[in-house]
Amino acid sequence: QSALTQPRSVSGSPGQSVTISCTGTSSDVGAYNFVSWYQQHPGTAPKLLIYDVSERPSGVPDRFSGSKSGNTASLTISGLQPEDEAEYYCCSYAGTSTYVFGPGTNVAVL
């Protein structure tokens, strides 16, 4: 159960777009369309942002979008807002009800 790979940090100015990559293997990200993304502000619980690669739960702003190509999934934040400054984790289903997370990406709003 090796962790997924994410950049340690990304940054952008308000209104800009940023994209976070999440690279796995043919056994997890590449095998299933079950990639999810979570936002976590310091000291709080993770919050579901994206599920099934590109689906948004109700209440999540449409500036958050997800995609996948091969073994790499991506989260794009369009029109960056100050409140988007947080840690973002990708997660992939890895078969037989197991999951693997990425190490997290810190998004800084400059």
Add this chain to the structure above:
Amino acid sequence: VQLVESGGGLVQPGGSLRLSCTASGFTFGTYPMAWVRQAAGKGLEWISYITIESGTIYYADSVKGRFTISRDNAKNSLYLQLNSLRAEDTAIYFCAREGSLDPYFDYWGHGTLVTVSS
């Protein structure tokens, strides 16, 4: 939907703890559940999963043989028994609800801190 963890604390290496997660606001017995942990300053780590009737259970290799997940649907509660604890088990432990149809975690508790230290 609310998930509230409890039972964390300070324990010596080799010791045991039992974590609880009390659910409300939804029909607990119709959702699979999981435990996910996070060491200080580190990322999230999935550690265990249980189906709605406890018929299927899985563990991450890092805790297999030491941790036991269980649930009591009548009490709307999820549990995690932690045995043979190690320093590297020190973390915040979150319970999380799995999506009703697909594998993702749609609701999380705020976590309970487990510290393993002598």
